[in-house]
Amino acid sequence: MNFTIVIVSFAIVGIVGLICGMGLGVASEKFKVEVDEKELAVREALPGNNCGACGFPGCDGCAHAIASGSAPVTQCPVGGKPVAQKIADIMGVQAGEAVKKVAMVRCSGTCDKAIKRAKNVGPTDCNQMSVMPGGGDLGCDFGCLGGGSCVKVCEFDAIHVVDGIAVVDKDKCVACGLCVKACPRHIIEMTTYKAKYHVRCMSQEKGKAVKDVCQAGCIGCTLCVKECKFDAIHMNGNVAQIDYDKCVNCGACARKCPVGVIN
Structure with a gap:
């Protein structure tokens, strides 16, 4: 065996390794990202x-x-x-006051109030029902499907389907927003924890059409708008919408609502 060749080979490998190591060291120093x-x-x-x-x-x-x-x-x-x-x-600053937010389901169509147009014998997941012909078994095209897609994504046990509609536990909700994203009908919104009154309906149908499918839907009468002294509630199409920055929780709109959809 020619030991000279072996020694030269090891020397070359060592020199190449040394050069590569030095190059990597220089590169890491030159291109390093400063850590805050x-x-x-x-x-x-x-x-x-x-x-x-x-x-x-x-x-x-x-x-x-x-x-x-x-x-x-x-x-x-x-x-x-x-x-x-x-x-x-x-x-090194003042924390200030963090406004606690919670999710809120804008639907009051419980089993005894929402009319079903058919008996659902197919999928029970909201996302699946929402793409079915007719969009599930509810007569209302805007109401909670009750399949619990929101429940499945909540990591805090803060939302459950009760009497056919999703209900949020305000004290458990951490405002992560996962239920908002999961709802295919987009009827879950974020609101402030301190808000006492909400318009729990998203229907854009007019009065009679609403009453035909749900006894707890906003009929667009505008009585709540006229009653509010703080300009905190307006119509968004055919449904009332509360401006929580202006609302003082006086409850005048809830007392005036003829169908009790503000609560």
């Missing part, structure tokens, strides 16, 4: 649900926005006040 220690700390303080309810692509995006100053320390709705306080301490 505050951003890492903020990310650690966030709950890690990656739900997107904050408006950013997951907790990493939220942490970056908060650390860079483009989002407030109260940006995470899931973490609420405790997380906001931790992040405020990291950022």
